Amino acid sequence: MQQIDWIILAGTLIFIVTYGVYKTRGSQNVQDYIRGGNEARWWTVGLSVMATQASAITFLSTPGQAFHDGMGFVQFYFGLPIAMIIICMVFIPIYYRLEVYTAYEYLESRFDRKTRTLTAFLFLIQRGLAAGITIFAPAIVLSAVLGWDLTTLNIIIGLLVTIYTVSGGTKAVNVTQKQQMGVIFFGMVVALVLIIQYLPQEITFTKALEIAGASGKLDIIDFSFDLENRYTFWSGIIGGTFLALSYFGTDQSQVQRYLSGKSVRESQLGLIFNGFLKVPMQFFILLVGVMVFVFYQFNHSPLNFNPAATNAVTQSVYAPDYQKLQQELEGIQDQKQEISIKYANAGKFSEGDRETFKAEMLQLNEAEIETREKATQIISSANSNVETNDQDYVFIHFILNNLPRGLIGLLLAVILSAAMSSTASELNALASTTVIDLYKRNVKGERTDSHYVKASKWFTLAWGLIAIAVASIADLFDNLIEVVNIIGSIFYGNVLGIFLLAFFIKFVKSNAVFIAAVITQVVIIRLYFQDIMPYLWLNLVGCFLVIVIAVILQLFLPQKPATLITKDEN
Structure with missing residues (x-):
């Protein structure tokens, strides 16, 4: 890397952190700090939701996956638009009507405190691990490629994110994610244009696609029911829908993004915007990876990119x-x-x-x-x-060895911006859930808004340090974008099933749901470690399993109707 690359990289990151701190200074009440004052317009909601999901892992792993396996991974996202429509019709109106700060508040009014606490706890486990992975992903790749110390990189990335997230809460996450998504989109478009320009003069973009197609890299849709194949049309449209429903409908890191919307309509428009832009965005990122494959049909590559x-x-x-x-x-x-x-x-x-x-x-x-x-x-x-396994190193190898000076810094800024945007949302949600669902429910005596804002900041700092610690002891899996989805799939189906029971199956009460959730979580973890099915199907199995077990238990464990609690009691 040249001096200009360092200047662009450092300047981009410093601007984002400074902008986030400046724009959100003075948040002194819970409404502002956790729900961003409910000022976000639909495009801010949509970009924030997208940036939360599109971590550095997306821009490191996805092109490498396309390089090795082609475009088939895009099927993973086929269920996402369906999930967005369902969430807009069912989840968002309920959350706004109850004026909740977290998704799990609703579960106490529908069931009881222990069910709310269990669900919040499951979220904290999986999202705490995922936050560490989203820091670890760019850190380990940049460490290997640039020769930097891995622990130092984990600390730098983690602290940069924690600074502005502690400072401004949800509003800081929202305003910085717009800048980060701008950097990301611009950088990826530049990368694709340059790859095409680097091809031999007689190889046009159309001819490059023909070469990729002849090599099997453009085989997008697989209608087979082969359980040995992780990514098929059916796993994407069914398993992907349940995963997206769980993630966007019950994961506080996403719920908090659209609860900051100015109104129900703004939040719904933001999710629809995300739902119909996300698949093309992932297609585009995979296409970049396919073009890197075509580039290496005309240029030598190493035996291993790591x-x-x-x-x-x-x-x-x-x-x-x-x-x-x-x-x-x-x-x-x-x-x-x-x-x-x-x-x-x-x-x-x-x-x-x-x-x-x-x-x-x-x-x-x-x-x-x-x-x-x-x-x-x-x-x-x-x-x-x-x-x-070098999938996560393919794109970064291309960047460092082929892009001109200045653009290397820009693409590294893309990777780190994505890491920061996703991690900021996760830390913000982890702190909010800890304060609202655990701390506030157990602290004695009346406390002021200022007290809970300070508590949120301290918990944000604590979760930031925990994420850095997880990143520092993490190990690299086969593919980083898969490991984050695997972690989610182990927990999301169970949580989604609990919410569907709460929404639609009114005769099932708290004890049956709680016991069913514990049993289901043990079964799903066992199914994953025995490698019985592709991980996407765990979302579907977990969701239906908790519903079926809860219904059966309710028939044998009749209870008195749960007493509804008011918003003020939360």
Whole structure:
């Protein structure tokens, strides 16, 4: 990185933090600090909801996933627009009518305190872990690529986010996320334009898509019912809908974003805006990854994109074997370049020649995969502790090795802005849930608004430190964007089922729901660790399991109707 990159990177981050602190100074009441004074317009709500979900993991992992596996991951988001419509029709009107600060307040009025506390506790566990991962994700990649100390990076990212989140609460998160999403969109568009420009002169964008399609990277929809395949149309439209319902409807990090809306209509418009823009945005990010794949059909790439893996093997006795494989890979890539150009210009040839070129491309792709697998085995032999899965390093490797000066700093700012926006929402929601659902319900005596604002700030700081601690001891999974969704899928289905029971199945009372929720959570955790089904289906199974168990228990555990409590008693 050059001096101009450091200036752009530092300037962007300092501006965002300073702007957030300045714009939200003086928040002295709970309404302002937790619900942002209910001033947000629909575009602010929509961008804030989107920025909360689009963490650094999205911009690190998604292009790498497309590079290796193609566009199929976009099916994961097919259920999201459906979920947005349901939340707008059912969840938002109820939350606004009850004037709640958190989603879990409603559960005490419908059931009892222990059910509210259990659900809030489940949220705190999964979102606390996720907050650490959203810090850890960019930190470990930047550490490996730039040679920075990992713990130091975790602390820097965590503290930057914590500063303005403590200062301004929900309003600080909302106003800074608009700036962050602006940086993110601009940076990703610039990256795509540059990738296309870097292709050989005769390879237009259309021809690049043809090459990607011939290599199987544009296979978007899979209608199979194969449970071995994580991403199909059905897992996305069914499992993805339940995951999105759980996440956007019951996860306080999202609920808090649209509860800050100026009105029910503004919140609903914001969610609809997010629902119909999110799928194209993810498609676009995956397309960037596919274009990186096409770029490397005409340029040499390393056997493994993780610098730490490469360093580990080159400093071992396996270095000669690894170097031999690198030469084999370069030979394969030279052949791929020749065939890719022929295929792109296939209009000059017969249809039979075109199919021959496509078959040769696929054969060379298989040869490259086999060579990379051999390299992975050598890396593991050299150092069994080093991470060999390089999906999260593909895009950052392209950025650092191919973009011009200045734009490297911009793209790194994109990654760190995404990390900050998502983590800020999580810390804000964790603190709000802790104060409203746990602290306020158990503190004795009357307390002023100022007291609860101060408590929220201290809990924000505490959760920021916890997130930094989780990030510092976290381990890299196969793919970072998957691990965040896996963590959510383990808990979200259960929580969604509790809310659906509260909304629609009125005869089920508190004790049946509480016992069913505990049983369901144990079963879902067991199902995940036994790897019985793809993780997306855990959302559906968890939701239906808690509903069925609660209904059955209610038939055997009749209770007196729960006494409704008023808003003032909260």
